[in-house]
Every structure is written in C-alpha cells, then in structure tokens.
Amino acid sequence: MIEVENLSKSYGPRQAIKNICFQVNKGEVVGFLGPNGAGKTTTMNILCCLIPASQGTARICGHDIFERSLQIRKIIGFLPETPPLYAEMTVAGFLAFAARIRLVPANKTAAAVDRVLEKCRIQDVRHRIIGRLSKGYQQRVGLAQAMIHDPQILILDEPTTGLDPIQIIEIRKLIKDLASSHTIILSSHILPEVTQICQRVIIINEGEIAAMDSLDGLTSAMRKSERLHLKTRNAPPGAAERLRQLRRVISVRPEDRGQFLIECELDSGLQDEVARLALEDRWGIVELKPVALTLEDIFLKLTTEEGGPHHETIPDHR
C-alpha cells in the first residue's frame, strides 16, 4: 500500500533523513519510533505531500507522491505534529469545514461530523470554541479532522502528546479500533505506546532506519537475548534441528541457502558450540557473527537521549 524507496531530505547542509526504504501493507499499523529530530516528522510530511523529498520517491496505492499528490491527498488522513486547528471556530464548525475541503459531499457532512465526534469522544464540547479547549481535547479534535473523510490511510504524528494517561488509553483504544479497517502509520518516542498499538515498528535514528521489526522480534530482543547469524555452504536439511538441541538456544530460524538466525540466552558463549558443531559435521562454515545492532542497544540509546518525564507518566499496561 505504501512503498518508500531511498527517500532522502536535506535542509541545507543538514540531512534530515537518509535513504529510507520501507513498505507498509494494507491494514497494517506501523509505528515510527525515534528520539526528537530523528526524521519522523520529515518522513510523514513527505508522505502527505507537504514537502518534497530531495531524493528518492514513495508510492501510495500506486500513486507517486510527487506526480499524483492530489489523488494521494484524497485517501490520506493526516494529523500533523501541531494539530491544525482554527482557534476561533467551534469544534463542530471546524469539523464541518474539514469535511468540505476533504471533499465529503454536502449532504453527508453532518453525519461525518457526528461520527468523528462520537469516535473521538468530543460530543460534549462540540459547540465550544477550539481555542478555549484544553490541549488534550484539541489533540482529539485534530485526530477527528484526520478521519473525517474516512480515509484508507491514517498518518498520525505523535497522536498522544499532551494527553493525560486516561486519554492516552482512550486514544490507543481508538487507534486499535481503527486498525481493523485502516492502514495506519503513527510516530512516537514512547516505547510502550508503540509496542501496544503497532504490529510493526520502524526505529529511526539520526535520519536512518536503525531497525525494522515485528512486535515479536522487538519483544524477543527486549527479553535480553542474543542473536547469532550463521552462514554455511552446505548445511544438511536437519541442521536447524541439530542447532535447536544445543543448550541455551531459544530458537533457530532457517533463512535461505544454509543460513540460520540463532537466538540464544545472553552471554551463553554459544559461538564456540555452534562453530564446533558446524566443523564436526562439515557444514562448510562461511560466517558466524553476532547480529550487530540489537534493538536493545537502540533502545538504550533512545532512552538515554530522551530521558524525559514521559517515561514515568506513561502507565505500562502490559
């Protein structure tokens, strides 16, 4: 549904993102995780056709973001970092306006407004002036405008900032509900949030994709395990089974042509065991190395860079 190829963006000499590639399939919920200034917002702004990429391109539903931006803007709902709200309008008036410029037909506008008011739980403030609402309500109005035209794709830039813990739980529930019928990309710098909502996580740091993994891959890395990558010339069919029988091995994932991804307990010194097995059985060992960039390392880096009060205020529901 979304294909991003070698996307780069420079602001003058500073490169905000470098050669980003990823894909998002229909119905997936993908989280962008990274510290402030990592390039999350830049990537999202490019996908929403607000700013151009310096290099590379992206396609959304087969439409190129540069060539066919109008088609893309029809199927995307976007909540920018700062919710784009006209402070002097009422909530209902603003949402009706958003519906009109998102090309919702005039006779369906009222129904669309009612629908998002209910979904975002802001019916009770519908006649209030937006500028007088609290930050949490404003954020929810921002979310409401993004889904007013029931878009196929939702791009949400830090949807839970400024909300209190109860509102955060509500918004997460809302996003999970939406996930059944929408493709969603959201960004966050809060790890538990992403692990709760998203099926897949893309970790961006300093403009580059540091890791891209499913939730399972992410949490297994969080369980403080190690991964070894073994490449052989002629491993027999039963090789994976032999590896699994080694002590302290958690799992073995065969990859193509004699390659294995071995997950084992921390500091198990498994390299020696694996090497001995491979030598004795003449698998023709080509490469045996720990997988260099563990998610744990990245998280350590992220959390030390962030270190903000967020981590204490966000309740962990797992």
Add this chain to the structure above:
Amino acid sequence: MKQSLTIAKRELGSFFSSPVFYVVCAVFLIIHGFIFFNILNYFSLQSLQASQFQGMDAGFNLNEMVIEPSLQNMAVILLLIIPIITMRSFSEEKKSKTINLLLSSPIHLKEIVAGKFLACMAVVTVMLLLSSYSVLFLLAIGKPEIGPVASGYLGLWLMAGCYISAGVFASSLTDNQIIAAVVGFGFTLFMWIIGWGAQAAGPGFGELLKFLSLVDHLERFLKGIVDSSDAIYYLTFIVFGLFLTHRVLDSKRWR
C-alpha cells in the same frame, strides 16, 4: 471552484469573529466621514458665496466637487487599510500551522488562493457599501449624476482588488503578519507612485511607467468614463498578484 467558496466562507467567519475587522472598519468610516463632511462644508460655503453673485453658481457640480474628491480620498485610506486586512490571510495560517490542513487536503492550490482573495474582497465590499451612505445623503439633498458615482465606485472596487491581490501575495511570503502588512503596503504604494518616474525616464519608458501606475487608471473611472483598457489593467494586476501567490505556495511542494 466550490472549494474556494468554502474557504472564503470560513475566512469571512474568522474575519467577523475577530476584532480586527471591526476596528479597521470603524477607522475607515470615521476618516471617510470626516473627509466627506469637510469637502461638503467647503462646497456649500463656495456655492453660498457664488450665489450672492448672480449667475455664478452654474459651474458648481456635486459630482465634480464632492463625490470625486471624496472617492479619491477613499482610495488613499484603502491604500493604508487594506494591507491590515490582507496581512493575516496566509501569514496566520503559516504561524499556526493550519496551512498544513489546507495543503494536505485534496483541493487545488488555486482554490485556496482564490478563496482567500474572495474573502478579503467581500470584506472590502462591505466597507465600501457602508461608506456609500455619503452618496445616499447627497441623493437625498441634491441631484448628483448617478453614472459617474457608479463608475467611480466600480473603479475604486477594482483598485481595492489590486491592493488585496498585492497584500495576499505579501502575506504568502512570510509567517510574520507585520512584515506582510509592511511589504504589502510598500508594494501598493510603489505601484501608486510609479508614474512619478515618468519625467525622469524619458518619453517611451515614461509612458510605460505612467500606464503601470495604479492611480492614473482611477482618474477616468471617477470622471465617469469606463474604459476597457483601465478595467483590463486592474484585472491583469489582480490575476498577476494571485498568480505570484500561487507560485510562492506551490514552490513549497517542489523546492
């Protein structure tokens, strides 16, 4: 084009809910009223003196001596006031990031620009209509010719469109409303006085400068002459300003 009306409607709503419009409108009407009163006072004094010498009052004409100068003065007041009306159109959207809502919506940029222009145009039209009480007053007490009044208002309206077009363009350049107002004012003032360079520029180029000047085209409208070349000049000015605005905003998408 339907979307530009949606945008214009929202824009008008925010105009009328902000104090800026009411302050600007009040200042405009007070100054216009003061100028109109003084012109009318001078006119009645003159005609009173003339009527004491029999046969001299034939040359006194309400259109020429009251309406024309008061419309001329209105053009100057609008020159000062319209940049205040246009300054917020894009600068405020940029500052509060609401421009992202418009730009990420499936509407054409030209619809956004047209919507902004139409909203400012509607505001100025309201102001001009409110100021027309002076003409109605003259109609009640005297017999001014209605043709030159109508053409004068048409010229003023078109000229206001030029001010707005330039002001909206200035507003698209920056997210600072004060800079937008100053640049818009400076640009329209320059286009007003550009004809003064005619003498220094020599015959051929001077003619061109004179033609480019905003105010020269107004003169004929005020006299009751609707020349298509004047109307086309104003319309071209408006379209060109809006075209530049479109280019500035569009450049964000590819620059």
